[in-house]
Amino acid sequence: MATHSNTSFLLQLSLIITALYTAVSQPFIGVNYGQVADNLPAPEVSAELLKSTTVGKVRLYGADPAIIKALANSGIGIVIGAANGDIPSLASDPDSATQWVNANVLPHYPESNITLIAVGNEIIKSGDDGLASQLLPAMQNVQNALNSASLGGKIKVSTVHSMAVLTQSEPPSAGSFDPALMDILQPLVAFLKNNESPFAINPYPFFAYQSDPRPETLAFCLFQPHSGRVDQGSGKVYSNMFDAQVDAVHSGLSSMGLEDMEIVIAETGWPSRGDTNEVGATLENARAYNGNLIAHLRSMVGTPSMPGKSVDTFIFALYDEDLKPGPASERAFGLFKTDLTMAYDVGLDKSSTGHKNPPTPVPKRETQWCIPKVEVSEAQLQTNVDYICGSQVIDCGPIQPGGACYEPNTVLSHAAFAMNLYYQKVGRNPWNCDFSQTAMLTSQNPSYSACVYPGEST
Numbered sequence: 001m002a003t004h005s006n007t008s009f010l011l012q013l014s015l016i017i018t019a020l021y022t023a024v025s026q027p028f029i030g031v032n033y034g035q036v037a038d039n040l041p042a043p044e045v046s047a048e049l050l051k052s053t054t055v056g057k058v059r060l061y062g063a064d065p066a067i068i069k070a071l072a073n074s075g076i077g078i079v080i081g082a083a084n085g086d087i088p089s090l091a092s093d094p095d096s097a098t099q100w101v102n103a104n105v106l107p108h109y110p111e112s113n114i115t116l117i118a119v120g121n122e123i124i125k126s127g128d129d130g131l132a133s134q135l136l137p138a139m140q141n142v143q144n145a146l147n148s149a150s151l152g153g154k155i156k157v158s159t160v161h162s163m164a165v166l167t168q169s170e171p172p173s174a175g176s177f178d179p180a181l182m183d184i185l186q187p188l189v190a191f192l193k194n195n196e197s198p199f200a201i202n203p204y205p206f207f208a209y210q211s212d213p214r215p216e217t218l219a220f221c222l223f224q225p226h227s228g229r230v231d232q233g234s235g236k237v238y239s240n241m242f243d244a245q246v247d248a249v250h251s252g253l254s255s256m257g258l259e260d261m262e263i264v265i266a267e268t269g270w271p272s273r274g275d276t277n278e279v280g281a282t283l284e285n286a287r288a289y290n291g292n293l294i295a296h297l298r299s300m301v302g303t304p305s306m307p308g309k310s311v312d313t314f315i316f317a318l319y320d321e322d323l324k325p326g327p328a329s330e331r332a333f334g335l336f337k338t339d340l341t342m343a344y345d346v347g348l349d350k351s352s353t354g355h356k357n358p359p360t361p362v363p364k365r366e367t368q369w370c371i372p373k374v375e376v377s378e379a380q381l382q383t384n385v386d387y388i389c390g391s392q393v394i395d396c397g398p399i400q401p402g403g404a405c406y407e408p409n410t411v412l413s414h415a416a417f418a419m420n421l422y423y424q425k426v427g428r429n430p431w432n433c434d435f436s437q438t439a440m441l442t443s444q445n446p447s448y449s450a451c452v453y454p455g456e457s458t
Contacts, residue, residue: 025053025054025055025056025075025076026054026055026056026297026298027056027057027077027312028056028297028310028311028312028313029054029055029056029057029294029297029298029313029315029348030055030056030057030058030059030077030079030312030313030314030315031050031055031057031058031059031314031315031316031317031318031335032058032059032061032266032267032269032314032315032316032317032318033046033058033059033060033061033067033317033318033319034061034316034317034318034319034321034324035060035061035062035064035321036321036323036324037319037320037321037322037323037324037338038322038323039322039338040319040338041319041338041340043064043066043067043069043070044070045340046067046070046318047067047070047071047074049336049340050071050074050076050318051074051076052349052350052351053348053349053350054347054348054349054350055076055348056076056077057076057077057078057079057115057312057314058071058076058077058078058079058318059078059079059081059118059266059267059314060078060079060080060081061081061083061121062080062081062083063080063081063082063103063104063105065104065107065108068080068104068108068112068114069108069112071112071113072108072111072112073111073112074113075113076113077113077114077115077116078112078113078114078115079114079115079116079117079118079266079314080104080105080114080116080117080118081117081118081119081120081121082100082117082118082119082120082138082142083120084120084121084123084126084131086100086119086138087119087120087123087131087134087135087138088131088134088138090119090137090138090141090142091134091135091137091138091141092134092137093141094141094144094145096141097138097141097142097144097145098145098148100142100145101142101145101146101149101151102145102149105117105146105149105151105155106149109151109155114155115155115156116155116156116157116158116197116198116264117142117146117155117156117157117158118158118159118160118200118266119135119138119139119142119157119158119159120135120138120159120160121159121160122160122161122162122202123135123159124161124165124181124184124185125161125162125164125165125181132184133184135159135184135188136184136187136188136191139157139158139159139188139191140191142157143157143191143195152195153195153196156195156196156197156198157195157197158192158197158198158199158200158264159188159200160200160201160202160266160267161199161200161201161202162201162202163201163202163203163204163245163249164178165177165178165181165185165201166178166248166249166252167179168248169244169245169248170244170248171229171231171232171233171234171244172231172234172236172238172243172244172245172247172248172250172251172304172305173231173233173234173236173247173251173305174233174248174251175247175248175249175250175251175252175255176251176252176255177252177255177256185256186256189253189256189258189261192261193258193261197262198261198262198263198264198312199249199253199258199261199262199263199264200263200264200265200266201249201263201264201265201266202265202266202267202268203242203245203246203249203265203268204267204268204269205220205221205222205240205241205242205245205268205270205289206221206269206270206271206280206281206289206329208221208241208245209221209241209279209280210278210279210280213279213280217241218280218285219436220238220239220240220241221240221241221242221280221289222240222285222288222289222292223239223240223242223288223289223292223293223295223296224288224292224434224435224436225383225384225386225387225388225435225436225438226239226383226387227383227386227387228386228387228390229244231304234304234305236304236305237304237390238304239387239390239391240292240296242268242293242296243303243304246263246265246303246306246311247303247304247305247306249263250263250303250305250306251305262311262312263306263311264311264312264313264314265311265312265313265314266314267314267316268293268313268314268315268316269286269289269290269315269316269317269333270285270286270288270289270290270333271286271328271329271330271332271333272286272287272332272333272334272343272344273328273329273332274327274328274329274332275327275328275329278327278328278329281328281329281332283343283344286333286343286344287344287345287346287431288431288434290315290335290346291345291346291347291429291430291431291432292431292432293313293315294315294346294347294348294427295347295426295427295429295431295432296310296426297310297311297313298310298426298427299393299425299426299427301391301392301393315335316333317333317334317335318334318335318336319334319335319336319337319338320332320333320334320337320338320343321333321334335348345429345430346429346431347427347429347431366443367443367445367455367456368428368441368442368443368455368456369420369423369424369441369442369443369444369445369446369453369455370419370420370422370423370424370432370433370439370440370441370442371416371419371420371439371440371441371442371446372384372412372415372416372419372438372439372440373437373438373439373440376438378411378412380436380438381411381412381415381438382411382415384415384418384419384435384438384439385399385411385414385415385418388418388419388421388422389418391422393422393425393426394418394421394422394425396418396421398417398451399413399414399417399418404450404451404452405417405451416446416453417451417453419433419435419439420446420453420454421453421454423439424454424455424456428456
């Protein structure tokens, strides 16, 4: 009986494979709007592009009034920046901070939903000790200027750090800040705590992969199936580098008694191209990282140390910036091209069709299911099952003994059910049915007997 069932399943799966079907704003998903370029669309045009996506927040590196005005009444949260070069005057002269707020905030708020002012970017590890010592006084003066304008508490003040402020990030439970920075960091985080402002940081799994370019590291960085990494200190299992880096920051803050401080991911992303020596800088990897990151955030699973919520995350970047110096990857982080077409699809378009503007009405798409490719080994499929069932995203009960989909008791059958269930649960985007290129989409329903494979309408 089991042999007949297994044969029927394989036959049905083979038939499905031959019939392949090819084919609301979220506050925790943000994007960085850099301007180091000479070919960017007009701010009004970019604002319309952003409104056609599910992006809920935008981070500017300055306070360009044209962009801030273009985003008025859009509901999109705006982070504006006080440039590194502004810090000395903001620190030394409270009137300078008042003038800055009067010029860059008051003319736009509340029509433009300014939520945070980032004073400086990656100052503490910039190598400029004098500027680093002026950072907190500048933040304090900007906060006082907001308070005087009755905006204290409505608009937060923070600064953005690189991951280099940590001297240890592995395992995540041992995450700790550089002791040499504590004279600056301790009063700075005390300021953040007193004003209920977030700790903002820039984690880049891309750079972690650059330093350890093994296939298993790439899978870990791209949210793809693998055996996972166990934190020997906490016993928690990590399925991706992003969560590990965020939790390392959380551990560093917790060691300072600040386990409840909000963490904001001010930048993260993956370049779609790079120089010949920049391993991993490809369009396929960029699509996988950003697409899987967005799906992970939408799942609301959170991280092992901060479960059940998604940290506000700003993806770098809206466009490629053709004037940025450095390696080729620095000019290749854009989600969109400057002609407003997608560089690659990560599921941000509200219409989910790839058009710049959502068409109306949106036709209902054909239901699809996610299944394994026939040439994939059992070892690869078992890795997929272990990853999915250990992710806490779905219930693998149906493929356990006594479950409706336990028979046929084969790795192929169990993997097919689990991979589809994961795809249906986390977003039904093409990259949710990738599993390190071991899966494919089909329009043929794989359900059999009492085993029902969920689809879009189920």
